[in-house]
Amino acid sequence: MRSRALGIAALFLLPNLLGFLAFTLFPVVASFALSFCRWDPVAEAVSAIEPVGLRNYLDLLGFHGRTDPGGQTSWVANTPRFWESLYNTVFMMLAIPFNMAASLLLAVLLNRKMRGMAIFRTAFFLPSITAGVGTMLLWMWMFNKDLGSINQVLAWVGIQGPDWLQSYFWAKPALMLMASWASIGGVNMILYLAGLQQIPRELHEAAALDGAGRWRQLRHVTVPMLMPVTFFIFIISIISGLEGGFDAPFVMTGGSFGTTTVSLYLYRQGFEFFRMGYASAVAWVLFLIVFLLTMINWRLAEKRVEY
Amino acid sequence: MRSQFNRSRLVVFGLLLVLAASMLFPFYWMAITSLKGKADVFSTEPKLLPGRQLAERVVDDPRWFFHSETGNYSQLLAWQRLVESGRGPRGFSRFVLNTVFFALAITLGQVITSSLAAFAFARLRFPGRKQIFFSYLATLMIPATVTMIPSYILLRELGWVNTYQAVILPSVFTAYGTFMLRQFFLTIPREIEDAARIDGCSPLGLYWRIALPLSTPALAALSIVAFVGSWRTFMWPLIVSSSEDLFNLPLGLTLFRGMYTDPDWPLLMAGSMVMTLPMILVFVAGQRYFVEGIRLGAVKG
Numbered sequence: 001m002r003s004r005a006l007g008i009a010a011l012f013l014l015p016n017l018l019g020f021l022a023f024t025l026f027p028v029v030a031s032f033a034l035s036f037c038r039w040d041p042v043a044e045a046v047s048a049i050e051p052v053g054l055r056n057y058l059d060l061l062g063f064h065g066r067t068d069p070g071g072q073t074s075w076v077a078n079t080p081r082f083w084e085s086l087y088n089t090v091f092m093m094l095a096i097p098f099n100m101a102a103s104l105l106l107a108v109l110l111n112r113k114m115r116g117m118a119i120f121r122t123a124f125f126l127p128s129i130t131a132g133v134g135t136m137l138l139w140m141w142m143f144n145k146d147l148g149s150i151n152q153v154l155a156w157v158g159i160q161g162p163d164w165l166q167s168y169f170w171a172k173p174a175l176m177l178m179a180s181w182a183s184i185g186g187v188n189m190i191l192y193l194a195g196l197q198q199i200p201r202e203l204h205e206a207a208a209l210d211g212a213g214r215w216r217q218l219r220h221v222t223v224p225m226l227m228p229v230t231f232f233i234f235i236i237s238i239i240s241g242l243e244g245g246f247d248a249p250f251v252m253t254g255g256s257f258g259t260t261t262v263s264l265y266l267y268r269q270g271f272e273f274f275r276m277g278y279a280s281a282v283a284w285v286l287f288l289i290v291f292l293l294t295m296i297n298w299r300l301a302e303k304r305v306e307y
Numbered sequence: 308m309r310s311q312f313n314r315s316r317l318v319v320f321g322l323l324l325v326l327a328a329s330m331l332f333p334f335y336w337m338a339i340t341s342l343k344g345k346a347d348v349f350s351t352e353p354k355l356l357p358g359r360q361l362a363e364r365v366v367d368d369p370r371w372f373f374h375s376e377t378g379n380y381s382q383l384l385a386w387q388r389l390v391e392s393g394r395g396p397r398g399f400s401r402f403v404l405n406t407v408f409f410a411l412a413i414t415l416g417q418v419i420t421s422s423l424a425a426f427a428f429a430r431l432r433f434p435g436r437k438q439i440f441f442s443y444l445a446t447l448m449i450p451a452t453v454t455m456i457p458s459y460i461l462l463r464e465l466g467w468v469n470t471y472q473a474v475i476l477p478s479v480f481t482a483y484g485t486f487m488l489r490q491f492f493l494t495i496p497r498e499i500e501d502a503a504r505i506d507g508c509s510p511l512g513l514y515w516r517i518a519l520p521l522s523t524p525a526l527a528a529l530s531i532v533a534f535v536g537s538w539r540t541f542m543w544p545l546i547v548s549s550s551e552d553l554f555n556l557p558l559g560l561t562l563f564r565g566m567y568t569d570p571d572w573p574l575l576m577a578g579s580m581v582m583t584l585p586m587i588l589v590f591v592a593g594q595r596y597f598v599e600g601i602r603l604g605a606v607k608g
Contacts, residue, residue, distance in 0.1 A: 005431065005432060005433050006433045006434060008431065008433075008510050009427045009431045009432075009433035009436070010433075011511075012423045012424060012426055012427035012431065012510070012514070013423070013424050013427045013439070015419070015420040015423060015424070015480075016420040016421060016423060016424035016480055016485060017424065017439070018480075019420065019476070019477075019479060019480025020443065020446075020480050020482065022461065023454065023458050023461075023476070023477040023480060024446050024449070024454055024480070024482065025442070025446070026457065026461070027453070027454035027455075027456070027457035027458050027461070028446065028449055028453060028454060028457075030457035030460070031453050031454065031456055031457050034456065034457065041460065041463065046460065046464060106326065109319055109322060109323055109326075110323070112319070114316065114319075114320070116320075120323045120327050121598075122590075122591060122594060123327040123330060123331055124326070124327065124330055125590070125594070126330070126331065126334065126587060126590070127330055127333070129535055129586055129587070129590040130334075130539075130583045130586045130587055130590075131539070132538075132539030132541065132557055132582065132583070132586075133539070133541055133556070133557035133558075133560045133561060133579075133582065134337075134539075134556070134557075134560065134578070134579035134580070134581075134582035134583040135333070135337075135579070135583060137560060137564060137575050137576070137578070137579045138333055138336070138337045138576065138579050138583075139333070140564075141336075141337075141340065141572050141575070141576060142333060142336060144572070147348050147349070147572070149332075149336050181330065181333070185330060190598055239448070239450075242450075243450040243451065243452060246541075246542050247541045247542065247557075250541075251541075251561055251564075263452055266452050267542070267546075270455075270456055271459075271546055276456055276460070279456055280453075280456055282452075283450065283452045283453045283455075283456070284453065286450060286452060286453075287449065287450055287452075287453050290448070290450065291448070294448065
């Protein structure tokens with residue numbers, strides 16, 4: 001009976017499980033091992049993978065090890081490109097709190113029984129569902145120095161707009177602006193909307209009876225009641241902020257002007273400079289950061305969200 | 308009291324209108340640019356409106372859009388550069404067909420494999436169920452950047468780089484889809500299942516005749532997520548395909564963009580429209596399910 005049950009379950013499970021083993025579980029283990037190795041996939045066969053200990057990790061932290069013919073290893077400081085890309089990534093994540101506040105505001109506006117709310121919800125959602133290379137080219141065109149719509153609008157009010165994507169000062173804010181457009185009306189807003197609909201009406205009514213206006217109700221009833229949703233969105237945004245951010249700089253700036261994110265850096269190291277081991281080490285450092293942040297957030301959430 | 312209520316409704320409505328207009332403005336800009344000629348964008352006319360030249364041109368020659376030298380969309384479809392395989396359509400139309408093929412194959416694959424696995428996790432009893440499910444859950448947090456390099460090495464060793472299966476296969480197996488559908492299958496009342504079992508229904512029958520039909524909303528939600536996600540997928544195809552024969556629209560558009568030092572923006576915007584519009588249509592058609600799916604995947608999880 002036991003083996004029959006296992007056989008039937010295996011039929012259901014196998015298609016997914018095989019893919020899971022091949023493209024998730026094996027890669028995770030292999031990536032960890034590879035991060036302690038050195039390998040050039042173009043020049044060498046897989047058999048040439050060579051262990052180098054912690055060298056990749058030291059390298060990305062900023063110490064480059066050189067081994068002379070006599071076997072002596074000397075350590076020199078190298079350009080800390082990894083830290084630069086981490087700085088760029090974190091800088092662009094500074095938009096997260098503002099995006100979340102905007103999502104909440106949209107959700108509050110949408111959360112009422114009025115005709116046309118579904119149409120507004122769809123309109124707000126469109127940027128996030130369509131975000132991709134198409135909308136990135138669109139924003140490149142909008143950010144165009146002389147002909148783009150953004151600088152034209154700025155010109156109406158007498159401001160001469162910058163060359164957004166070709167400037168060390170403006171490239172990051174430009175990418176952040178596009179990312180905000182693509183995120184505030186998206187999944188986060190829907191989650192806030194779902195959260196709002198679960199708040200008992202009585203709470204707002206009681207607050208109104210006590211003389212609380214719209215703003216105070218938002219601050220003292222809505223926001224605290226939405227704390228669990230907010231924590232969830234915050235964690236997800238941080239994870240996707242650290243891990244993502246490849247497509248936009250790759251397509252729009254090529255990573256110039258201080259827009260190389262960690263994932264773009266990793267891609268370049270692995271697939272353009274063919275340092276597979278080093279790129280794997282970068283991936284694991286990134287994963288470690290994500291993991292620690294998630295744990296810290298969970299701990300905080302446990303303390304602060306009580307039911 | 309009544310009038311104040313109406314006024315606040317009016318204010319909210321007006322605010323929403325302004326916000327929606329500013330969110331949708333980029334799409335409008337993309338659409339009108341895609342209808343202009345290359346030289347039109349340099350004209351001194353007010354550029355935020357469709358423009359007089361456009362109207363004049365259409366009055367002059369109503370078939371203007373369809374001439375491959377003038378209309379951007381016809382020009383795109385006529386564009387060819389591929390030299391590699393010599394099989395199948397070439398150029399831009401090939402990017403479109405590749406995109407459709409990738410999106411359909413990945414969506415179908417995800418729905419089939421993850422619904423089967425989800426059924427096993429939700430409805431079957433077998434040794435190791437908890438452990439396997441937990442390992443699925445644990446990997447949800449692992450970034451794609453970790454798995455990407457060994458997946459590439461694996462496909463390279465199989466000799467699959469620059470093949471359709473290399474683009475499709477790794478995206479077919481999704482722990483997220485499995486998790487979401489499992490949550491949904493768990494909500495199907497046990498009594499229905501028991502009744503069917505008494506009537507002699509096999510596990511496969513339960514899956515096919517009961518679990519799947521009762522989960523249409525969840526399946527639709529997963530399909531939309533999978534379709535849109537694979538329609539716009541960029542990084543993975545970039546890694547495993549160097550041949551233009553395999554390019555999807557995102558890769559094709561970046562190729563286009565890179566070909567000119569002085570980009571033909573109206574033409575590029577036409578290409579962006581071709582990539583963007585289908586996602587809008589799919590979303591608008593299925594958004595009811597989609598919104599439900601987000602709640603299922605996130606709030607319960």
